[in-house]
Amino acid sequence: MHSGRVVLLGPQRLHRTLSSAVESLRVHGMVAAVTAGWEEREGEDQEMREHLGGRTVNLKIWERAEDVMTRDPELSRALRERHDRLREQHALYRLRLDFAVEAARELMRREPTPGREEMLEAERAAAIEAVRELDEFHLRRVSLIHREFEAEWRPTEREVVARHRHELAQIVESCECVCVAGGHVVVLLHRLRLFDLLPLLAHRPLVAWSAGAMALGERVVLFHDSPPQGQGAAELHEEGLGAYSGVLPFPHAKKRLRLHDRRRIAFLARRFAPDRCLALDPLTRADWDGRRWHGEPGTLRLHEEGMLVQAGAP
Amino acid sequence: MTSTLVHDIEKHARLGPWALEGWLAEKQFPVVEGRTVTFVFRGRVEQVKLRHWIHGLATALPFHNVPGTDLWFLAIDVPEGSRLEYKLEVVARGEHRLIQDPLNPNLASDPYGVNSVVHGAGYQVPEWSLPDPEARPGEIVEHPIRSQALGDQQVQVYLPARFRRTRRYPLLVVHDGPDYVKYAALKIALDNLIHRLELPSLVVALIRSHDRLREYADDPRHADFLARDLVPQLESAFPLVGKPSARTLMGASFGAVASLAAAWRYQGFFDRLLLQSGSFAFTDIGPHDRGPVFDPVVRFVNAFRRNPGRPANQMYVSCGVYESLIYYNRSLVPLLERAGLDVKYSEAHDGHNWENWRDRLREGLSWLHPGPLWMVYE
Numbered sequence: 001m002h003s004g005r006v007v008l009l010g011p012q013r014l015h016r017t018l019s020s021a022v023e024s025l026r027v028h029g030m031v032a033a034v035t036a037g038w039e040e041r042e043g044e045d046q047e048m049r050e051h052l053g054g055r056t057v058n059l060k061i062w063e064r065a066e067d068v069m070t071r072d073p074e075l076s077r078a079l080r081e082r083h084d085r086l087r088e089q090h091a092l093y094r095l096r097l098d099f100a101v102e103a104a105r106e107l108m109r110r111e112p113t114p115g116r117e118e119m120l121e122a123e124r125a126a127a128i129e130a131v132r133e134l135d136e137f138h139l140r141r142v143s144l145i146h147r148e149f150e151a152e153w154r155p156t157e158r159e160v161v162a163r164h165r166h167e168l169a170q171i172v173e174s175c176e177c178v179c180v181a182g183g184h185v186v187v188l189l190h191r192l193r194l195f196d197l198l199p200l201l202a203h204r205p206l207v208a209w210s211a212g213a214m215a216l217g218e219r220v221v222l223f224h225d226s227p228p229q230g231q232g233a234a235e236l237h238e239e240g241l242g243a244y245s246g247v248l249p250f251p252h253a254k255k256r257l258r259l260h261d262r263r264r265i266a267f268l269a270r271r272f273a274p275d276r277c278l279a280l281d282p283l284t285r286a287d288w289d290g291r292r293w294h295g296e297p298g299t300l301r302l303h304e305e306g307m308l309v310q311a312g313a314p
Numbered sequence: 315m316t317s318t319l320v321h322d323i324e325k326h327a328r329l330g331p332w333a334l335e336g337w338l339a340e341k342q343f344p345v346v347e348g349r350t351v352t353f354v355f356r357g358r359v360e361q362v363k364l365r366h367w368i369h370g371l372a373t374a375l376p377f378h379n380v381p382g383t384d385l386w387f388l389a390i391d392v393p394e395g396s397r398l399e400y401k402l403e404v405v406a407r408g409e410h411r412l413i414q415d416p417l418n419p420n421l422a423s424d425p426y427g428v429n430s431v432v433h434g435a436g437y438q439v440p441e442w443s444l445p446d447p448e449a450r451p452g453e454i455v456e457h458p459i460r461s462q463a464l465g466d467q468q469v470q471v472y473l474p475a476r477f478r479r480t481r482r483y484p485l486l487v488v489h490d491g492p493d494y495v496k497y498a499a500l501k502i503a504l505d506n507l508i509h510r511l512e513l514p515s516l517v518v519a520l521i522r523s524h525d526r527l528r529e530y531a532d533d534p535r536h537a538d539f540l541a542r543d544l545v546p547q548l549e550s551a552f553p554l555v556g557k558p559s560a561r562t563l564m565g566a567s568f569g570a571v572a573s574l575a576a577a578w579r580y581q582g583f584f585d586r587l588l589l590q591s592g593s594f595a596f597t598d599i600g601p602h603d604r605g606p607v608f609d610p611v612v613r614f615v616n617a618f619r620r621n622p623g624r625p626a627n628q629m630y631v632s633c634g635v636y637e638s639l640i641y642y643n644r645s646l647v648p649l650l651e652r653a654g655l656d657v658k659y660s661e662a663h664d665g666h667n668w669e670n671w672r673d674r675l676r677e678g679l680s681w682l683h684p685g686p687l688w689m690v691y692e
Binding site for chain 1: 448476478480481507512676677680681684686687688689690691692
């Protein structure tokens, strides 16, 4: 398991803070880059390389996984089957989730009858608890699928995966830091998991943003408050890699969440408590030292009463 | 229909021309108060009428003159969320002229000209239809198509931002595509919705016809052009998925007829259709009254109603409630559902115009082609 520092940054496309984050960690050597979330554009990391003064080496996790699919058809079939099981599991979860979230949101929208505030609050708490229980149930079901897959196939012991993993270990050994970019969060997460990358990183600091920040946490939450279809119920997708704990990152929060809607924000914060829901917008930063979090000024989190507060505020 | 504003107009008119001028100078017309919209015209004319295209209302609604002034006004009921395109018909010295409303800066264009537009309470131009400097722009290129059916021609092809030859893209074929780009902000919408991950990256063929009323009215040559010429040639020239599940046809008005007719003639070739304000005229008895240009359309829709088959698996259908076509579109939906299609139907308080079609693009396209919004965080 990873034991070093983790730095979570806001999105980097228009406001790059990666270089200063790496400098602040006193990293002077090579930086390993994970851009697997960019999928087939994984290798297009020129801008990042220039931003870091040319001292990056791309771990090519996406390309390596593609190689595994080609060279190990048996494992490839098993991965596809796992993919199908996961997809069905998520569809079943969504079916229940939509109703449970709508009930909770409706209760959050209601105004209490004067003098009987406790009645409404009790119903709200129970409705939120029902969603939390559903989330936990889903997390267990998804974890079971992953555990069964790992137990049956032991991917890291298979020849092609082991060879890539050995190469990855050698590359990482020559690097002082690892940065994990955003992109497709599930592709990123599953490919990192395929090579069981985290134990190879040992104490090296991790700098991650957007989907990278999400994949490294304990739980991955997919979210959007105003999608073109559907009501926008955040989904607890599955466990992350667990490089840090206590925080759930919400990249692009200003764009993806209705931050002015106190009831929605309160619901989100209460649903995922005790984790702190961190609004990872451009120019924000939060540091995990292995035990506690430190948020830079301007880095906000969602409060259980529906407002945004400084990440470090109680 | 009376409004507070009408009372104010009459009150200030009684106070004299200076009071009226001063009061009018502070107003932006037309004025929207809840469901009431008040139009004003100034001029020494004999008559002023509101010309609109709302089915069910008299096509020309007369303004009222405030006695002793050159001021004319009209207050009408406009439901919330409406968009209303109109012109003013002004009669002066016996001569009738159709003009844009001089007091209203809001305009909408179409291939036939420019109309004034009034937005009912609650209507907003969708922000995704406006240029977003953060959105990476796609590119429109010209591509030659050789066609036995309709003759060789150039089509425009939209390639999404970050287009890669190593990827495979779904194909969307848009009838009257260049008009969609010009009048319905299609390129801006595609750039924005792809950037926001509400749509996957798509390749879009923007086709046009110089004889659309004929070719789009169930002309078998047009269906052949799509299925035998256009799509196969695009699939060999561009990195497209090349399967029915990744082929969509789209169009408005006669373009919707062309889409449905082609998919019906080539069942199993196209998987999804986006049909806006389709001119799906049919008859249950006797002849139709829409003129000879509709003859092949009515023949097609009547035949389709008898035997819909399965032209596609998924269809998004939309129509404005102020259109005369609303009856035909409403009638189509249960028929499609009975045929086992997955149908999403949407109505808007709008007419038969490009901005109505623009405003439904996000809903329709993202339903037919959901983007990776929930999965991608860049």
